[in-house]
Each structure stands twice: as structure tokens, then as C-alpha cells.
Amino acid sequence: MARIVVLGAGIGGVPMAYELKEVLAKEHQITIISDSPTFHFVPSNPWVPPKWRKPEDLKIELAPVMKKKGVEFIQKAATKVDPENSQIQMDDGSTVAYDYLVIATGPRLAFDEVPGLGPEGYTSSVCHVDHAALASKDWDAFMENPGPIVIGAVQGASCFGPAYEYLMILETELRKRKIREQVPMTFVTSEPYIGHLGLGGVGDTKGLLESALRDKTIKWVTNAKVDKIEDGMMYVTEVDDKGEDKTKYELPFKHAMMLPAFTGVDAVRNVDVDGLINPRGFVLVDKYQRNPTFKNIYSVGVCIALPPVEKTPLPVGTPKTGYMIESMVTATAHNIRDELAGKEPSDIPSLSALCLADLGDTGVAFLAVPQIPPRNTTWSSHGKWVHIAKICFEKYFMRKVRKGISEPFYERIVLKLMGVVRLK
Numbered sequence: 001m002a003r004i005v006v007l008g009a010g011i012g013g014v015p016m017a018y019e020l021k022e023v024l025a026k027e028h029q030i031t032i033i034s035d036s037p038t039f040h041f042v043p044s045n046p047w048v049p050p051k052w053r054k055p056e057d058l059k060i061e062l063a064p065v066m067k068k069k070g071v072e073f074i075q076k077a078a079t080k081v082d083p084e085n086s087q088i089q090m091d092d093g094s095t096v097a098y099d100y101l102v103i104a105t106g107p108r109l110a111f112d113e114v115p116g117l118g119p120e121g122y123t124s125s126v127c128h129v130d131h132a133a134l135a136s137k138d139w140d141a142f143m144e145n146p147g148p149i150v151i152g153a154v155q156g157a158s159c160f161g162p163a164y165e166y167l168m169i170l171e172t173e174l175r176k177r178k179i180r181e182q183v184p185m186t187f188v189t190s191e192p193y194i195g196h197l198g199l200g201g202v203g204d205t206k207g208l209l210e211s212a213l214r215d216k217t218i219k220w221v222t223n224a225k226v227d228k229i230e231d232g233m234m235y236v237t238e239v240d241d242k243g244e245d246k247t248k249y250e251l252p253f254k255h256a257m258m259l260p261a262f263t264g265v266d267a268v269r270n271v272d273v274d275g276l277i278n279p280r281g282f283v284l285v286d287k288y289q290r291n292p293t294f295k296n297i298y299s300v301g302v303c304i305a306l307p308p309v310e311k312t313p314l315p316v317g318t319p320k321t322g323y324m325i326e327s328m329v330t331a332t333a334h335n336i337r338d339e340l341a342g343k344e345p346s347d348i349p350s351l352s353a354l355c356l357a358d359l360g361d362t363g364v365a366f367l368a369v370p371q372i373p374p375r376n377t378t379w380s381s382h383g384k385w386v387h388i389a390k391i392c393f394e395k396y397f398m399r400k401v402r403k404g405i406s407e408p409f410y411e412r413i414v415l416k417l418m419g420v421v422r423l424k
Contacts, residue, residue, distance in 0.1 A: 001027045002340055007088060007157055007267075009034035009062055009080055010091035011042060012301030012325045013104035017071045018406040019333040024340065030070075033088065033096065034088060035077035037062060039401050040129045043322070044394050046166040048132035049139040050173040055129050060401050069404040075353075078267040083276055083294040088267070100205075100336050103283050103299040107262035107270070114154050117260060118310035121230055124257040126162055131260035134162070138255060139170075146179055149253030154226045156261030158317020159302075160189065160197045161357050163259050164209060164364075170255075171216050172360025186251055187234055188219040188258070190270045190314040194220055199353060200309045202366040203380030212359060212382075217336030218329045221249060221312050226258065234258075236393050243313040262317065264303055278305045288345035289332045298336065309372055323354035324371060328410055352377075363387045 006026070007018045009032050017032045038059040047053040051360070064411070066073035077091040081103070087095045094355055108126050111118030119125050124135035142149075151167040153160050166185055174180040191197070194213065195206035213220055217309055224244075227235040234247040234256060264281025275293025284291055284307035289304070291297040302325075306318045327349035335345035357364045363386025370376040386415040 002099040003029045003031060003097065004100045004102065004336060004362075005088065005096060006030070006032040006102045006104055006409065007081070008032075008104035008106060008301070008303070009036065009039055010104065010106050010301070010320060012106070012303075012329060013274060014039055014401055015326065016102050016300055016329045016332065017066070017103050017408065018069060018404055019329055020336065021069055021071055021404075022406040023333050023337045027070065028340065031072040031074060031096070031098075032062075032066060033074045033076065033078060034062060035075070037075050039065075041392070041394060041398055042127075042129070045126040045129055045132040046162055046169050048126070048129065049124065049135040049166075050169060051079075051136060052065065052173075054170070054352075055133045055136075057131050058398075060398065065402060065404060073116075080267050081276070083271065083291075083297055084273060086296060099296060100339070101297045102332060103268060103297065103303055104301050105265045105268060108265045108281070108303045110156070110261045110263050113156065113228075113261055114226050114229065114258075117154065117226070117258060121229060122231050122256070123234075124255070125155060125260070126166055126257060127159075127259065135257065137388070143177075144254040145254065146174075146182045148184045148186070148252050150186050150188055150251050150253040150256040151258070152186075152224070153190060153259040154261060155190040156315040157190060157259050158198050158262060159259060159319050161319070161355055163187070163257070165358050166257055167204075167218065167360035168212065168216070170360075172219065172401075178274045185216070185218045186227065186235070187218055188224045188251065189220070189222055190224055190312075190316055191222055192241075192312050192314075192316070193222050197355075197366075198309065198314075198316050199368060199371065202355075202368045203378050205364065205366055205380050208364050208382050210379060212362075217396075224249075225314055229256070229258075239313050241313055258279065261315070262302065268303065271287065280305075282306075287348050288335050289328050289349060290335065290345060298332045300332055301325050304328070318371070319353070319355075319356050321353045321371075324349070324351050327351060330408060335361055356386050356393065358387050358390045361387060363390065365389075 041058045080089040087097045125131035195209040225237045234251040238247040240246045269281025283299035331347040331349040334347040352369040366380040
């Protein structure tokens, strides 16, 4: 019997535990560790501040669903992965041993890298459902005294979609309340151009998103480095194509949300052995999602190391979208199964990007196969159908978690709904 431990219970970790349970023989023990008692559907966080969703709508208690699935659930915080001894140190002093480990922690939110950034500073966040709940309170205060809004992503960020979504969701809400004329809006991003998305653009995402911002009279600053944030004021430097300072901005705001850069979580980035992580604390993996140094460690999701798509004036990371994470999960489950059977890993994830960006009452969708160019398929579209589709996806994914369903969500459902030919 082997003990396979999944560290993290998010959009990568929960499907990972389910799929391992599905493909491995019953005698193997699957364990999932999380510092939270609940699963959170992160893609819907931008809907929380304007109260299009309640935080509890996006949470599922993990203990009962894991028990039903036959997965051991440990609700404790991991403090350090010990790859040399194949164990995880926990915050209560205990350890959890493993034969195989799948790191699926998601990222650490590096608010500390910009003075004044984040919920403990002067800006809101939609990276975590609890942050979104705090942003909802800030939004309530804003509605009593509306004024300028600044939304975007700082230098080093790799997840830009939620910033565009939050910007346009708030814009839609302001129009519904008939106070849009009271609220100047500015989008601030480290991307070299609108619609870059950390991917070098996909199809016409540049044109589609620029058009959406122009249509809603939203100003923007690209190649933007956020120097610091004070109460009600954001200090931004726009750089040129060489990364040298070009223009300084002082942007007043009554409400602001800026996505941070990511690092690996402390339990992984503080590991004091070579070969597990890169300098930012992201897990190094080969084409099979396996760590090259510690062969019994795999990793999936936002916590893995991926190179940037291209050189940009400011640091811009590569996003890991749901479709990509799903392919990592499937490949990892199959490769662990093969190793337990005495075979070498052979399953390689597709690492393609599929995104559905809700823009309030419309949306933008894109597909990149593979994610890093040159690509076999590049496609983008827009319309109200994207907004409706994202609502459907939320309901389906939540049902999938509650019911312990391990079928490929994006491969079988999303691509069919979009009318795109199934791609390997």
C-alpha cells in the first residue's frame, strides 16, 4: 500500500484527490491536507464585493465530501515540506509521511512587495474569498461616497483576468445604480498592452479588451510599475519599452483593487534543499509534472514554475488557467498510477489556456493551444454568452466538488459549450 498526499485543497488539489481515488487501486491511501475547512471557488470571487454572490455561496465543507469519497482529510496548516525524509511538518508539531506527494497549494500572495498593497494596506483583493468579503465592506463604504476607482495588477503579477473582470463587473454595477457618471475609472497594469494577459495576447484579446475599455470610457496605464500606495492615492511609474521610467502618475481613488505578484507558499519556499523550487518558491517540474530532483514529488496548479511567455519591460508572469490545471491533474494521476505499477511516467499535460472572462453583462473568451506560442490553435470571442457560460461553469464545478465527480470538466464541458473542436 502507498500513501499519496495532496497538499492543498483548491481548484487543483480537490480534483487531484478525486482523480487519484478514481484511477488508483483501492488499497492505496489518498490524503488531502488543507489549512481551511472549506473549498473555495476562486473564479467567482469578483462577484462578491458588489454582492452578486455571498462568500458562503462559494464555499464547500471539505470533511464530509472527502469522507464520502474515501479520502482522508487533515485540516491543519503545513509549515514545511521535508523532501529528503518524505514528510510534511505541521503547525502542531506533528508530521505527515508520504510515499508520493502532490503539491497543489496555490500561491502565496506577495502583497508585501509593494508598500501599501493589499487588505492590510489600502487596496482590496479578490484573490481569496475572505479578501473578497472584506472588499464587499469597502464597496459598501464607497457607495456612500463614490469617487475614482483604480483596478489592475502590479509588476510581477501573472493572473490578469480577475482584474479585467472586477473592473467591468463594478462598471456594470455602477450603471445599474445609475451613478456611473460619478466614478472615473482607471485600469493600471504591468502588461505591455491591454489584453496581453501574461500570454502575449490570444487571438484578438488586445482589440477586444481595448474596445471594451474604450466603450465604457475607462482610462488605462500599461507598462505600469506601482511604486507605493497610500490612503486614497496610488503612485505609479509608466516605463518605456526598455523598462526605463517614462511617466509618473498620482492616481487618487476611493476604491482600489490591485492583484499582487505570487510566490510559492511558505511551507514550500522555505525548504532548505536544492532542486525542489525556483528562486520565487515555485515547484520545479518536468514534462510529467514530476520534480526532477525528488522523484516522488509532483506538483499541479499555480504553484508550479513556468517561464514567462516572452520578455517584457516589466516582470509579467505566465497564468495557469483552469483547463491547464485540469490537464496537469489528469497527467499526474496517470503517472503516479504508472509508477505504482512499476512503469515510467508517460502522460504529458496539454498545458493549454482556456479563459472565460466575465465583463459584467458580457464577456471575453479565449483558447490557446498550447499556452506558450507558437500555437496550434489561437481563438478568441466575446458576447453575453460568456457571462452566462461562466455562471453555468460555477454551478457545475461546485456540483462536481460536492458530488466527488472526477470527470474532465473543461475538456468535456467547456470546449463543447464553446463549440470548439475537442483538442488533445
